[in-house]
Structure formats: C-alpha cells, structure tokens
Amino acid sequence: MPVVTARSVTRREGTALPTTRPAAQRRRLGTELRELRERADLRIDDAAAELRCSTSKISRLENGKTPPQERDVRDLVRFYGGSIEVGERLQEMARSGQDNGWWGDEFKDVFTDRLVAEQLKEYVQLEEYASAITSYTADVVPGLLQTESYITALTELLFSNHDAELRKRFVEFRLRRQRILHRDDAPRLRFLISEGTLRQPVGGSDVATQQLDAISKRIVENDPSCVVRIVPLIAVSPALYGGSFSVIVFDDPADQDTVLVEGRNAPTYLKSDADVERYGQSFAEIEKVSLDAGASLDAIEEARAILRQI
Template sequence: MTERRSPTVRRRRLGAELRRRRDAAGVTIDAVAERLECSSSKVSRIETGHTTATPRDVRDMLEIYGVTGTEAEELVQIAREARQKGWWHPYSTVLTGAYVGFEAAARSVRAYEQQVVPGLLQTADYARAMICAARPDITAEEVDHRVHVRLKRQSLLTQEDQIDVWAVLDEAVLSRPVGGDAVMRAQLHRLVEAADLPNVTLQILPFEVGAHAGMDGTFTILDFPEPSDADVVYAENATGGLFLEKTEELRKYIFIFDHIRAAALAPEESVAMIAKRAKEPLWTSRLRGSG
C-alpha cells in the first residue's frame, strides 16, 4: 500500500515540527525573524502551515535551534515535499481553501451534511447543478473546473489506499431535487451504489428526530494516518470554510458527530430509505398534493 502524500499536510507537519523545536530551544519568533532577516509574520505563517518554507529557510531555522544531522535532513526533506504541487494545483483559482489538500492525505472522513450530498459522493450532473445554483456569479469555465476537481477527488474512494467515509445526511438532502427530477433520482441511485463500498457508511437523520446535536451546521472531521498529523475539523461556509485544530474543538465535534450518528437511522435502514426516495421522491408527492 502506497502512502498518499499531500503538500498541504506536509506543510502543516513541517510547521508543527519547527514550532516544537523552537519552543524546546527557548527562542522567540522575533529572534528567529531577526536572524533570518525576514518578518515575524513570515515565521509565524511557516509554523502554522500557511506559508511554504524553502529548504534553505528550514536549514537556517534548525541551525538556530541547534538541530543537526539526520533529524535536520528529515525536516529539510519534508520542506522539499511540501513545495511540490498537488494534482489540484492547476485548479487553485477555483478552490477557496486548503480542504482538497487535507482530504488527499486523510485516512478517514466523518461528515455531517444538512443540505447537499458530500462532494465525494456527487454525480457530475448533481455537482454542476449545485455549483451553478450556489455560485451564479462564476463563469461556465469555472463551473467546469469545479466539477472536474470534485469528480477527480472521488478516486479516493476506490484507489488502493482508499479513504474511509462515514457520512450522516439530514433527510433534507434527499428531499431537495437539485438539478430536477432525473438528476436527483440518479444521485440517489449513486448513493445506494456508494453504500455498497466497504469503506463507505451512510446514515440518514430523519425529520422525525426533531432537534438534534448537529443543528449548528455542517462539518467534516478529517483523520490522518500519521500520529504527528493531528485531526482537523472543517466547517464549511460561502467564503471557503474554517479549519479547527485545537484539542477542545476536535473533542466537541467528535462528541457532536457521535450524537448525530446515534440519532440517525442504521446504515441498512438509511440505504433502504434512499432507495425508496429514488423510486418515490418526496418532491413528486408534494407536487401531486399541491395540484
């Protein structure tokens, strides 16, 4: 099994390691910036993974911290890997955050969705309809690029080192005919097919549950295979989303997810509901009722 590598995660790991060694050496960010003849904000952004450090920067920083030999070379190598381009780089103009880079290296994804099918499980027609409705301000070419990225991400489900996905969908996701009747029925059939994969678990949170732990919004928890790469929560919004990494934040969202999946239908019941909705959509019954 090959390890999935992501420059986004490498950059985050490198920053955490550099921060740990700076703390151990008792050196301030300002002192490092002065030695490197750069701004303190650059050092801070390197440590938080928001800026890519050059191998030369890393060597100089490690020299300040007294880190040499094999340990230093391993970190310099991570810096080289962090500067490589991910497959999604050519589409960076249509991506609003680092999510794709984190997902590319994740071992598992736990997601709660209130309105839409998760990107990893969308059909092309559903994705196009959703993007066009949510982003009426973008060009047709940008829509094409977004759909392409979304579909390419789905290789994570079937490649050798596939990702594990556990998604809890609010019943509203099944009830809103995104793209119209034919597109939505095909999307529901796609969910049934995806649920057959050994690495995909789907649950539906039915309307009759009423108030529940996830009412504050949609989120995704990403877990990574390397112990040094801490889990991260992604809370999506119209401007690209928010990444949460603090231990207490992770603990809170894991707690919420566990409560949501406990309240949801069992996977077998959930797939049966999805299949039933594909044959008897809620939106058609409402149209008959209004007629």
C-alpha cells in the first residue's frame, strides 16, 4: 500500500469535494492582511493601535488563529490602503472563517465546561473537512468506530468526576461525530487497531463484545472507503513503538495536512511536510505487518472468546 498523502488522495466517483473549512479561510485571510500591512510599511503595533486592541489579537488574526470579525477586517483594509474590492473580498473570507461548525453550535455547553479539550475540538474540525484519515490505535477503538455503549463506558471511566448530564452530552457529541461516515463526501478511512485493544474489557464483557461485533461488521462489509485491519500482538516493526497516531489529509492545497499524536494528557499536532511524510510512512510500515481481512476476523473471534471468560 503506497504512503497516503493529501495530494495523492482521489475522491470516489460521483461525490463532491468538501467545502474549504473555516480554518483554511482564516489562514488565507490572515496571510492577505499581513501582506497588505507589510506593503503599507506598517507594524503590528500600528494595526493594534488603529483597532484599539492588543498586538496579540493582530498576530492571531494574521496567523489564522482566531475567528475574524468583518468590522475589524474592513477597518484594517482601509487603514492599509486596500481597495474597496479587496475589502469586500476579505470581508467575505471573514464571514466564511467565522463558522463554528456543528461542534460549536450544538455542543457549546460541552466545550464550555471543558469536558472536551480544545485539542479534541481541533481534531473534530480537521476530521470534518478531511479527504482521508489513516489511523493506528494501540489503546482504544478509534472514535468513529465506537459503539454507543463503548463510548458510554469510556466516558464513565474517564470522566467519573463530572456531572451525569454532562457525561450524557459528551456521549451525544461523540455519536454526532460519526455522521461523517454516512456523508456522500465522507473521507476515506483506514484504521489499524492493535490486537491488545480488542481484549480490553471496556464496560465489561458484554459491552466489549458488542464493540467487537461492530468492528467485525466493518471488515465483513469490505467497504473500500472504510478499511479496518488488526495488528497482531506478535507483529514487529519500529513504527509500532511510537504510540497511537492519525494522519489527516485534505484535497484543498490551502489546508495543511496534519498528524495527531496521542499523548498521556493531551494530543500533539504536527503540520510540517516532513512530519506528515514520516507518519505516513510509519502507517505504511504498520500496515505491512497487519493481518488481512480473514485473519483480522480470526483475531477478533479469539478476543471475543477471551472476553467471554471474564
């Protein structure tokens, strides 16, 4: 299997390209505002003084790190000496960059209470607009493949100190993510799951077994847009010792292909071409030592037998 990169991804016939995501629009807008400022021979301090704001706000705006306000964009373009046409175009980009997505509208309460880390919020944004996602998991079942009972059990385990209603909202949030699987322009997915993950009795034997059934169903369906394979315990590869990671790639060249590396406390996001290429190669190496469809189903059946003894 060749290494997957953003520009090598081809979409399935009859599907539409995903809309450029707000984060990409914000980066484009920020770049153009910075270029306008520099051509006008002005400093960030000058722009901050004009808007009566902090220099950090201007810096975040130019780096695409904050949702832009149309009024700020209009005033900056005017201050930099940009034309009316440029101002109108950049204000339209500002409107496009303000979209909070379903995660910010439907589940604002979940993020406000900090049950969902900002890092996960960023991942959901990436996931929503991705062309392809390749993922290796060494601890839990990938989020897009988790059953409701498995999600509920994980939530009870990890967030037992939170209010029950908020935990319920978190489960709803995780299930809402999975709608991406049913979109016409859903990303192409490839999941490699460690065999050890299958044997973990998350939620008890019944819940864990139901989760195995869901994974088996994915393999049996043989859908090329969502491939699942198991990495056996006896597999040997240097790439297996780096922990869980995902490579998220995009059709739009304006978007940055991104690697998410799981950490004990929080994930790390890597966006350089070298990192994306390196982790893409790691995925390819792990895929080489993973089981084929039939052997993957056998590994799941063996895990099911172990869980039944618990």
